Amino acid sequence: MLSAVAKLCCGISYPHSRNAAGLQRVAMTALGEIPLPAWASLLTWPWGNSHVETEGMAEGPNAMEMDLSYRRQGCRALRKALEIVQSPDGWRTERTEDSGDTIYSKVLHGNRKVFRLEAELEAEPDELYDVLFVKVEEMHQWNPSIQHIKVLKHIGKETMVTHEVSAERAGNLIGQRDFLSVRHSLKTGTCIYLGGAATHLDALPPQPGFVRAEDGPTCIVVQSLPGTPGRSRFTWLLNMNVKGWLPKALVNQGLVRSQADFMEHLRRQLAAKGRGSGKQRGGE
Numbered sequence: 001m002l003s004a005v006a007k008l009c010c011g012i013s014y015p016h017s018r019n020a021a022g023l024q025r026v027a028m029t030a031l032g033e034i035p036l037p038a039w040a041s042l043l044t045w046p047w048g049n050s051h052v053e054t055e056g057m058a059e060g061p062n063a064m065e066m067d068l069s070y071r072r073q074g075c076r077a078l079r080k081a082l083e084i085v086q087s088p089d090g091w092r093t094e095r096t097e098d099s100g101d102t103i104y105s106k107v108l109h110g111n112r113k114v115f116r117l118e119a120e121l122e123a124e125p126d127e128l129y130d131v132l133f134v135k136v137e138e139m140h141q142w143n144p145s146i147q148h149i150k151v152l153k154h155i156g157k158e159t160m161v162t163h164e165v166s167a168e169r170a171g172n173l174i175g176q177r178d179f180l181s182v183r184h185s186l187k188t189g190t191c192i193y194l195g196g197a198a199t200h201l202d203a204l205p206p207q208p209g210f211v212r213a214e215d216g217p218t219c220i221v222v223q224s225l226p227g228t229p230g231r232s233r234f235t236w237l238l239n240m241n242v243k244g245w246l247p248k249a250l251v252n253q254g255l256v257r258s259q260a261d262f263m264e265h266l267r268r269q270l271a272a273k274g275r276g277s278g279k280q281r282g283g284e
Contacts, residue, residue, distance in 0.1 A: 067155045070199065074159045074184025078195025081219035084108070085116060085237050094256050101263055103256055113252050117236040117259045123270045125222045125232050129192040131269060132220065133185050136162065142269040145261060147176075152201065159184045163204060177213040177242060180204060194220040214241040 186193040197216030
């Protein structure tokens, strides 16, 4: 499996070196060979003025089957998202930022538009893995577009089920939404892969007062830049159905803006972490 992952890491973020069909096969092979994680217990968690109980949730063998199902959902989401990212046809430039970030869009079957952001960041892949996956519940502290994220279930170290609520703030073109998602990670020495998609949990149906949007399949790929220590190539596929009765043009405009805003907040967080730990980058 490691050789397959290494081949995937070496090519995924660089358009000039991609062989889409070959990389898709490598991705499927690598992701299909990940060993099963240790099973985690079901959790309870606070949400607003209420909380979700374990009553009605599966236990014993049924819980193991549920965990395996979530893990498969996460792996499948990552595979499908990588297929979209690697497909070379149909992408057009939507927006280019002063930072050098570029957002591309593509229309999928069913007239659904997805967005791919390409950027370079002053951070190692491990740092981004920590910020974006390990400490996902802290994301609201540095990203004002998020009200909160709660991890509802851990399935080993690679998969989790999360509930996310977007913040109600001025300038939000889409409006407040909540998301129930499975998130899956694949981590190597030089790359991280984060995939996700909407999922279902009987204990947490759609909440009153919120439109439940659906993510995915979506992914983030982070790869070390050869010859440039401390910098990473960042690729983010945003694929979202916001639900509700909103004009597509307004939704697409809001999604592009959300990607650009997220990267601005992420850079500020990375800079703050660097100052707090005394790290110096780029010869500073």
